[in-house]
Amino acid sequence: MKILIALMAATLTLIVATTAQAFCGFYVARADTSLFNRASQVVLVRDGDRTVITMANDFEGDVKDFAVVIPVPTMIEREQINVGDRAIVQHLDAYTAPRLVEYHDPDPCMRFEKMYNMAENDAALPSAQKELRRSARSRGVTIEASYTVGEYDILILAAAESKGLIRWLNENGYKIPRGAKKVVDSYLRQDMRFFVAKVNLEEQASLGYQYLRPLQVAYESNKFMLPIRLGTLNARGKQELYVYALTRSGRVETTNYRTVKIPSNVEVPEFVQDEFADFYRAMFEKQTKQHNERAVFLEYAWDMGWCDPCAADPLSANELRQLGVFWLGRQGGRESKIMAPQAQNVFVTRLHVRYDSEHFPEDLMFQETGDRQNYQGRYVIRHPWKGATTCDLTRYNADVQKRQEREAQALANLTGWDIEDIRNKIPFANDGAPEPEKEPWWKRLWS
């Protein structure tokens, strides 16, 4: 997808918060994209042939080292490019992230029945740009357009063949990895252009941002796809990619790779609350392996109008418009930030893929389906009753103990963690009850 020149490092944060009670349990924690290093996030707004793509990344090096080269299916005009707001992508990430919820056992002794802020810069071409054009022509590269948008210098390049393009890019500070020639050739033959962007240091200084804002491009093309092949050339191993698709009718899936639902609604031991990040990483790792590293995972699919439980509020109509949801009409200033549960005509799909060239040889191709069934990665912890007791708890404790054993097994299955380690972390409710039947040591020896 993109070529980032410097190493990226991500801080690992886990936001733990408690919010209002909801039907699907108390929301405890979420596994957002900051769990994974080198994660790119792409928001794809799509309806008919119209696409708005927002590209955010966790680049944390020196901005002067930042550059992206992205194949695009059409010529891009100045007004089709925008610099977006990183906070909105973060909000979308938080809203769609897999979540941990908790329930508290009731008192067992009670009886129960059962794109618009562009810098103006259209004056005569400065001499530096004329020079750029000259050097480009000599390499057989056509700079179809060059724009400065926000803190980015952007060029739209077309070329007759890859050799000149790659040499020109290398000469101009875009370090293109070896092996790129074939892929670039392939894209050129498919009539794709190259969208290249670098940070304009002066603009960046005058704008005063400490981080890079996401780039947005709007275009019309029947290709509903994400070019990932250039990204696989970097010898940095597997890449982590999140795609948030915002569509009018329903869930988005890949047509040339399997889209698999991430396991959900699993009850896990209480201690997962403190290790949710580790838990999710281990589970994702195991799931990828289980599907031969060739699957795209569905982490969230929901109508944007509501959520239950909410890892974050749904995005407001204004935020959605900024992400490029063009079918939402402009609204007056009366809009409240917290949405009432109303249909917004926006369906969000969150896909998570870990890819490399061996397992994902082809670009990701998508299609919009009519499926509006809500889906979320949701993990549940149940706290046993810890309050005062007024009756004999033998039966309750035996039940809890069985449940805890089930939870331990579920966790071991999901993550591949050692069952004994898991059991050691669980405060079993064995008040008067017999010890849980331990499975023999050889039971999981070869499984």
Next chain:
Amino acid sequence: MRLPGTRSFLLRDPRYYQIAVLSSLLLFGVFVLDFGIHWQNAVVIVATALCVQYLGSRYAQLPGFNPLSPLITSLSLTLLLRTDELVIAAIAASIAIGSKFLIRVGGKHVFNPANVALVTMMLASDHAWVSSGQWGSAAIGAFTLACLGFLVLTRARRAETTVAFLVFFAALLFGRAAWLGDPLAIPMHQLQNGALLIFAFFMISDPKTTPDSPRGRILYAAIVAAVAFTIQFIYYTPNGPILALIMSAPFVPLIDRFMRGRHYHWLSRDALSGKQIKGAIR
């Protein structure tokens, strides 16, 4: 080892084998892999298809009611059609079987039943779609073997369409990769597609909706492959083969006019007249 009983049974009517393969695939898909198919859809589609076939047989005054063809149609339809509404599943099954009785040219039905139902529903409703990429590689491998087994068992009788389509389509994919300079992994990956296999072995293969002469069938397969490739790799629209089949259907009566051949009957005399088979049946 010889299994004369099984062999004759399968040879007498290849549809038994097709039904066995499709239903095991469906069971595997629903209960083992998560294909996104609900068992309710399968029940509704099969029941509707059988009802419509029964009514159609009476309307057309056919000698009897044969459930084999509508079963194959409904199984293919269940495997390919995704919908969250049972009504759509029922309408699709009705269109599939109904089209056999209502849209006929020169004594043959024009459209492949499952195909016409899929395309109509995809165009008419937002709630119908085809998930072509939802098969794991293990499922594709097993399914490919089962399909090849079918070719061996029937000695590729009437299988020109399937083989020719796969050969032409693969040639176009490899040709594209060669022209683009792409690694071979890309066309290989494009061919490993469950929906493509169902299409090649259970849809385009339908002898009732393909030309009567062998040369005609090969020509037809080439047309479908070219149209499918154009849709998928020039217009970048998914489900190329399925759309291509319905677009190419009008060529069948045309090809039949210029290349004469014999109409196909499932229990044809030549299927029963071979010495070996005769012996086996006895």
